[in-house]
Amino acid sequence: MSQPNGFTESEERLALRAAVADLAGRYGSGYFTARARAGEKTTELWAEVAKHGYLGVAVPEEFGGGGGGIGDLAAVCEELAAAGCPLLLMVVSPAICATVINRYGTAAQRQRWLPGFAAGTTKMAFAITEPDAGSNAHRLATTIRRDGVDWVLSGQKVFISAVDEVEAVLVVARHVDASGQRLQPSLMIVPTGAPGFSYHSIEMDILSPEKQFTLFFDDVRLPADALVGSEDAGLAQLFAGLNPERIMAASFSTGVARHALAKATDYARTRAVWDAPIGAHQGLAHPLAHCAVQVELARLMTQKAAALYDAGQDKAAGEAANMAKYAAGEACAATVDQAIQVHGGNGMTSEYGLGAMLAASRVARIAPVSREMILNFVAAHTLRLPKSY
CATH class of the missing domain: 2.40.110.10 (Butyryl-CoA Dehydrogenase, subunit A, domain 2)
Incomplete structure (x- = not known):
């Protein structure tokens, strides 16, 4: 798949986003939450996303994939989360594992595993x-x-x-x-x-x-x-998987943030207390607008990280991927928190589905790497300050 040009994603990428959003919208947060509360898996959703080839967009065409890059897979991940169906295994199986095997696996390993990743029938932790x-x-x-x-x-x-x-x-x-x-x-x-x-x-x-x-x-x-790969290749091949992990985690987080923001703004447009929608008051409008800015900045940094990684610029991609993960985690936690505040007491009810997102939004600041360690990385590698550890 074609890559974004400058600050605008390609028409093909935008079409991919629209198609995934349409599919995920037929399931929605109600389906996802019901499965999770029942201790069940989102098997039907995974199978349909796989059937349309969306899980394999970054797998080479020779193995049945879409031949795209991590940016395409991240777009799929984000749109699923934005529709209320965040698939955590997407961050791991088709991103980290498939990427590492494609880049460093033997011919036999690639033939053994990549067609399954492309079809969505293979899952690997x-x-x-x-x-x-x-x-x-x-x-x-x-x-x-x-x-x-x-x-x-x-x-x-x-x-x-x-x-x-x-x-x-x-x-x-x-x-x-x-x-x-x-x-x-x-x-x-x-x-x-x-x-x-x-x-x-x-x-x-x-x-x-x-x-x-x-x-x-x-x-x-x-x-x-x-x-x-090689038994002594060390961190080089390890980070071939960790950089996509950070990019995917960022997309996962911005998708969750978009979902929470959509819930909050819909509620703020319709909920009236003093004869006007509560969204008309700056005490709520401005915090929501701030969240929107944070989310869009995080999305832009994530797209930059993905473009650098897909272009083979691993060092620059590593720096951008860490920054994207940090920005997305902060945006996600802040947006879910504000969405709950906008809803008042309703924000903690099962009906509105925001309370359950609170713990998940905190994970965005902790995993797969904590915000503190990202700040350490930026301080040492970007600002060239002395290391504290």
């Missing part, structure tokens, strides 16, 4: 966070070591999304050499049914069909071809 290594990826304790021609994986991961829905997990582990020295991070494809691999759900106060899990790897034996 991504596991990097550990109990003692959240933002500090240099402290990863999960390891892989060679045993003959096989690999042996040992360790633990935490806060890993949707493991109960996927057939495999792309795991980040440190390679341990024969002397026991821990080397650079490596990426391993681990089937969820592999002996020695277990996982347990984490109780969360977030209303979402996708659950969070702790993973345990008890000497999981994997074949030689489970390794993606």
